[in-house]
Amino acid sequence: MSSxxxxxxxxxxxxxxxxxxxxxxxxxxLEAAFTVFARRGYAQACVQEIAQEARxxxxxxxxxxxxxxxxxxxxxxxxxxxxxxxxxxxVERLRDLAPDADLRAALTGTADRLLRICGSERGRxxxxxxxAQVGTFPDLVDAVLERTGRRLGTxxxxxxxxxxxxxxxxxxxxxxAAEHFLAxxxxxxxxxxxxxxxxxPATALHGLAEAAVDTFLLAYAA
Amino acid sequence: MSSxxxxxxxxxxxxxxxxxxxxxxxxxxLEAAFTVFARRGYAQACVQEIAQEARxxxxxxxxxxxxxxxxxxxxxxxxxxxxxxxxxxxVERLRDLAPDADLRAALTGTADRLLRICGSERGRxxxxxxxAQVGTFPDLVDAVLERTGRRLGTxxxxxxxxxxxxxxxxxxxxxxAAEHFLAxxxxxxxxxxxxxxxxxPATALHGLAEAAVDTFLLAYAA
DNA sequence: AGCAAGATGAACCCATGGGTTCAATAGCTA
DNA sequence: TAGCTATTGAACCCATGGGTTCATCTTGCT
Numbered sequence: 001m002s003s004x005x006x007x008x009x010x011x012x013x014x015x016x017x018x019x020x021x022x023x024x025x026x027x028x029x030l031e032a033a034f035t036v037f038a039r040r041g042y043a044q045a046c047v048q049e050i051a052q053e054a055r056x057x058x059x060x061x062x063x064x065x066x067x068x069x070x071x072x073x074x075x076x077x078x079x080x081x082x083x084x085x086x087x088x089x090x091v092e093r094l095r096d097l098a099p100d101a102d103l104r105a106a107l108t109g110t111a112d113r114l115l116r117i118c119g120s121e122r123g124r125x126x127x128x129x130x131x132a133q134v135g136t137f138p139d140l141v142d143a144v145l146e147r148t149g150r151r152l153g154t155x156x157x158x159x160x161x162x163x164x165x166x167x168x169x170x171x172x173x174x175x176x177a178a179e180h181f182l183a184x185x186x187x188x189x190x191x192x193x194x195x196x197x198x199x200x201p202a203t204a205l206h207g208l209a210e211a212a213v214d215t216f217l218l219a220y221a222a
Numbered sequence: 223m224s225s226x227x228x229x230x231x232x233x234x235x236x237x238x239x240x241x242x243x244x245x246x247x248x249x250x251x252l253e254a255a256f257t258v259f260a261r262r263g264y265a266q267a268c269v270q271e272i273a274q275e276a277r278x279x280x281x282x283x284x285x286x287x288x289x290x291x292x293x294x295x296x297x298x299x300x301x302x303x304x305x306x307x308x309x310x311x312x313v314e315r316l317r318d319l320a321p322d323a324d325l326r327a328a329l330t331g332t333a334d335r336l337l338r339i340c341g342s343e344r345g346r347x348x349x350x351x352x353x354a355q356v357g358t359f360p361d362l363v364d365a366v367l368e369r370t371g372r373r374l375g376t377x378x379x380x381x382x383x384x385x386x387x388x389x390x391x392x393x394x395x396x397x398x399a400a401e402h403f404l405a406x407x408x409x410x411x412x413x414x415x416x417x418x419x420x421x422x423p424a425t426a427l428h429g430l431a432e433a434a435v436d437t438f439l440l441a442y443a444a
Numbered sequence: 445a446g447c448a449a450g451a452t453g454a455a456c457c458c459a460t461g462g463g464t465t466c467a468a469t470a471g472c473t474a
Numbered sequence: 475t476a477g478c479t480a481t482t483g484a485a486c487c488c489a490t491g492g493g494t495t496c497a498t499c500t501t502g503c504t
Contacts, residue, residue, distance in 0.1 A: 021471090022480070041357050043265030046461055057482045059464080068462070131417060132354030135263050138419045145416055153413070179410045180437050187405030191375070194367055195353060197360045215402050218441035243501090244450075268491055279452045281494080290492070 026064045028054045033065075033075035038125030042072055042133055072133075073140055079126050080147040086117045087152045094159040103168050103221075104213060111185050111209035118186055119205065124196040153178050160220075170222050177220055184212035248286045250276045255287075255297035260347030264294055264355055294355075295362055301348050302369040308339045309374045316381040325390050325443075326435060333407050333431035340408060341427065346418040375400050382442075392444050399442055406434035 032054035036045045047068055051058045065071040090113035097106055117123050130144045153175065160181070161174035169177070188208050193200050200208075254276035258267045269290055273280045287293040312335035319328055339345050352366045375397065382403070383396035391399070410430050415422050422430075 025481090039357075041265075041354070043263070044358070047463085048461075057484095059483085060481060062463070063480080128353060128356050131350060132263070132356075134350050134354075134417055134419060135261075136266070141417055141419055145413075149413055176433060179413065180406055180433075182413075183405045183409030184402055187409040188401045191367075191371055191401065191404075195356055195363055197356060197363055211398060211402075215441045219437045220440075247451090269493085270491080281453085282451055284493070285450080 025054070025056060025060065029056060029061055029064055029071075030075050030078050032056075033071050034079050034122075034125070037072060037075060037129055038121075042129065042136075047071070069137070072129075073137070073143075076126065076129060076140060077143055077147070079122055080144045083117065083123055083126060084147040084151055087114060087148065088155050090114050090117065091152065091155045091159060094156075094163070097163070097168075099166065103163070104217060107181075107213045107216070108209050111181075111213055112206060114182075114185060115189055115205050115209055118189060119193065119196060119200065127196065153182065156181060167222055169220050172220055177216075180219070181212070181216050184215055185209065188212065247276070247278060247282065251278060251283055251286055251293075252297050252300050254278075255293050256301050256344075256347070259294060259297060259351055260343075264351065264358075269293070291359070294351075295359070295365075298348065298351060298362060299365055299369070301344055302366045305339065305345055305348060306369040306373055309336060309370065310377050312336050312339065313374065313377045313381060316378075316385070319385070319390075321388065325385070326439060329403075329435045329438070330431050333403075333435055334428060336404075336407060337411055337427050337431055340411060341415065341418065341422065349418065375404065378403060389444055391442050394442055399438075402441070403434070403438050406437055407431065410434070 029050070033050045036050045036053050039045070040049070047061055048058055050071070051061050054061070061071070065074060090110050093110055093113075094106055097103070126144065126148070130141055134141050156178040157174040160169060160172075160177045163169045164171055164174065164177075185208070188211070189200070189205075190196070192204065192208065251272070255272045258272045258275050261267070262271070269283055270280055272293070273283050276283070283293070287296060312332050315332055315335075316328055319325070348366065348370070352363055356363050378400040379396040382391060382394075382399045385391045386393055386396065386399075407430070410433070411422070411427075412418070414426065414430065
């Protein structure tokens with residue numbers, strides 16, 4: 001199940017099998033890199049271990065990604081893309097809300113999902129790794145934040161603008177409302193979970209989501 | 223030339239001068255350690271550079287602190303203590319607020335100070351270093367968070383409880399109010415400043431403080 | 445003056461790990 | 475079958491840096 005049997009039908013017509021397998025390896029290497037970086041941190045992670053994790057030889061790693069730093073950047077950006085997709089999906093649930101639907105319940109549902117993503121294995125690892133290298137690769141912080149932070153903020157602002165226009169929220173600056181919604185949600189989570197080091201039970205997460213929505217609605221409800 | 227003239231009045235009566243100088247060196251080492259760790263990160267910082275920064279020989283460093291990890295822990299805890307003192311001072315300004323004083327102005331003043339501390343050289347460095355080692359030294363995260371996070375939260379909760387009792391805020395759970403106040407303040411700062419990598423002008427900081435207080439008062443004013 | 449405790453710098457030992465080289469091999473294409 | 479390309483494993487080079495040792499000062503105390 002490692003890599004040989006992965007591409008399904010062997011030598012499917014229409015595409016060069018060699019290139020396909022090569023792309024698969026690159027993918028495996030990036031995933032393995034993220035796993036190992038998450039486990040050890042940037043400096044402590046050795047390329048050898050990444051190669052093992054990807055079931056690949058060390059020179060193969062260097063043939064795909066030039067050096068450790070490139071490996072790190074690509075691995076983190078890929079992880080950020082995956083997280084961003086999950087975040088956006090959670091926010092999109094606020095689209096097409098029926099006029100008589102329960103706004104509080106909808107917001108709480110979205111909040112709950114965002115919190116779960118934030119506390120997921122990948123979410124925590126990405127945050128740690130990004131913060132950790134903020135001094136050495138400041139531009140990487142920007143790339144990751146663009147994907148996970150800014151995109152999420154504007155998508156949520158879009159939804160809140162519609163809700164405001166529909167009279168379900170008071171007139172407000174949607175960017176700021178989104179910023180405050182996310183703040184009320186994530187900052188208490190960071191504090192309670194000790195930056196993600198201490199796992200919170202699902203009930204605690206739900207409590208945080210409800211508290212955030214409560215306060216948000218006190219400030220922003222119509 | 224370096225250390226001989228450091229202790230000010232030479233041989234002040236009442237204390238053993240030797241021990242005093244030794245304590246001074248320890249202090250210098252810890253400060254230098256924080257400076258260098260902040261500059262390079264934990265793994266990239268070498269003890270040699272810390273020794274140079276402290277104007278001390280490498281074996282002297284090891285004679286005071288057993289190894290690099292101990293050095294790191296003590297340096298960070300000292301920095302956290304210093305930050306905690308500043309934070310508490312900012313919150314204490316809410317004590318003894320005159321019954322007819324401008325609550326919004328008082329909260330904004332405190333918010334402004336907290337934001338400045340959070341964005342200070344020391345504040346940013348401490349946050350980066352703590353986050354960076356969250357995987358390797360999880361208990362250190364706890365020690366730092368206890369000093370900067372928890373203490374600040376309860377101190378602010380104390381003040382808000384009094385304000386609530388005095389009828390200036392609506393009845394509420396003070397811990398949660400404090401949590402939300404700090405969330406509205408710091409999370410937007412983190413987002414806007416890209417985790418502290420991009421400096422915000424004082425006017426932007428003030429704007430964040432005012433926005434946070436606005437929303438907070440919408441939800442928590444009497 | 446003479447002693448004890450630090451402090452010093454330089455050299456040293458050694459583990460880790462990034463990055464490369466190379467000969468051997470597996471797998472696909474023609 | 476011939477040939478090309480990607481892969482492999484193992485050994486290798488070399489820089490970095492944690493931690494120690496030691497002989498030599500410096501300094502304060504008596």
